[in-house]
Amino acid sequence: MNSKTKFSKPPTPNEEKEKKLEAFINLSDEKIDKSQIETAKPKKEKVKPVYLRAPESLWGDIHEIMAITGLSMNAICLDLLRPQIKRKLKELREY
DSSP: OOTTOOOSSOOOOHHHHHHHHHHHHHHTTSOOOTTTSOOOOOOOOOOOOOOOOOOHHHHHHHHHHHHHHOOOHHHHHHHHHHHHHHHHHHHHHHO
């Protein structure tokens, strides 16, 4: 056992643990008013296809990322391009 271990606060007493457990269990018994829950659908933007001419090595790298992550090529490309495009557009607007 490590003698240098320090606790930031004392352990919770058993009575307090039981109260917290009961409160947690009773949450599932309470009825939740559906009007309280906001059911906003995510806003979908219009999409346009983008055709890129890229080196085969880049194509291979994207396919390797697809194989490792299970993400689609579209998701990977957008994930990589979006931050750079936003940064470049900001630089151009400031100029």
